[in-house]
Amino acid sequence: MQNPIYFEISKYGRKLTEKGFVCGHGGNISVKINENMYITRRGASLEDLTFRDIICISIHGGSEGERYASTETLVHREIYINTDYKAIIHVHPPYSIALSYFFNEIEPLELEVAYTMDNIKVIEGKSGTIELGRRIIENIGKNKAVIVRGHGVFAVGMDLEDAYRTICAVERNSKQKYLVETLKTLGYRFIKPKEI
Numbered sequence: 001m002q003n004p005i006y007f008e009i010s011k012y013g014r015k016l017t018e019k020g021f022v023c024g025h026g027g028n029i030s031v032k033i034n035e036n037m038y039i040t041r042r043g044a045s046l047e048d049l050t051f052r053d054i055i056c057i058s059i060h061g062g063s064e065g066e067r068y069a070s071t072e073t074l075v076h077r078e079i080y081i082n083t084d085y086k087a088i089i090h091v092h093p094p095y096s097i098a099l100s101y102f103f104n105e106i107e108p109l110e111l112e113v114a115y116t117m118d119n120i121k122v123i124e125g126k127s128g129t130i131e132l133g134r135r136i137i138e139n140i141g142k143n144k145a146v147i148v149r150g151h152g153v154f155a156v157g158m159d160l161e162d163a164y165r166t167i168c169a170v171e172r173n174s175k176q177k178y179l180v181e182t183l184k185t186l187g188y189r190f191i192k193p194k195e196i
Contacts, residue, residue, distance in 0.1 A: 005031055005038050006054050012089070012160045013046030021091040021171060022046050027152070028070035030088045031160060032080045035059055039069050039076060071128045075154070078133025085144075085156040089163040092152040095174035100149040109180060110173040117143045120170055124149050145170045 009029050016022050016029075027046050030039035037059050040046065044053040057063035057073070059080045066073060076088050099106055105119040121139040123146050125132035136154050139146050144166045145155040153170050157163035184190055 003038075005033065006051055008160055009038060009040065009054050010049040012164055013040070013049045015164065016089070016091050016167070017045075017047035019093075019168070019171075021093040021167060023092075027089075027091040028072050028076070029090075029160070030070075030076045030080075032059060032086045037076060037080060039073060041068050042070055044070075074128055074130050075133040075136065078130050079137060079156060082134075082137055083156070085158065087157045087160045087163045088154065089160070089167050090152060090154045091167060093167070093171035093174070095178050096147050096153050096171050097150060099174050099177055100147045100151075103177075106147070106170075106174060106177055108173055110169070110176040113169050113173040117169065117173075120145060120147060120173070122147045122149050125151075127151060143170075147174075 009031060012029060016027065025043045025045050028040045029046065030037050035058060036056050038054050038056050040049065041053045041055055055065040055069045057065050057069055059077055072090055079085060079088055100122045104122050106122065107119050108114040108117045118141060120143055123135050123139050125135045125148055136146050140156065144157060145153055147153050153167055155163045155166040155170065157166060180190060
């Protein structure tokens, strides 16, 4: 019988694709269980993951399967070793990436995001490196997410549902910010709600 974690990762891969947060072979997902992480295969398509697209490796390194694992494996490993989080999602949502070219942080405008998040940090870092993992840890704060400039969102959680909801909130907020900035350029006056 297959480990249920394979079905869980596959389910969220489809959901992320349906939302338009990834396409083709972009993005990666992992879950930490004890001293192992289950992570998507390098070049796997999140929309139709199979059993062979999810690699089980040690969070401490040295596993045979590492050569097949996502190019972001070192980032995921660094986060798992240095935090208590159990799930990580990295995707390329269009509004978050677009705003990352213009802002160093994105304020929480969307109502639900404003209740639960501070400004969402936009950071720099080379893909697939320990250094990027460290920058994510330093900047994630209570938001449980950062945007890497030009590269996408990394979100963490205690399970995949937690990380998935965070990804959705960040992209929904980024879309709201984009629309607000567009309306400002048309000459409309921004009125911040007093009750938020």
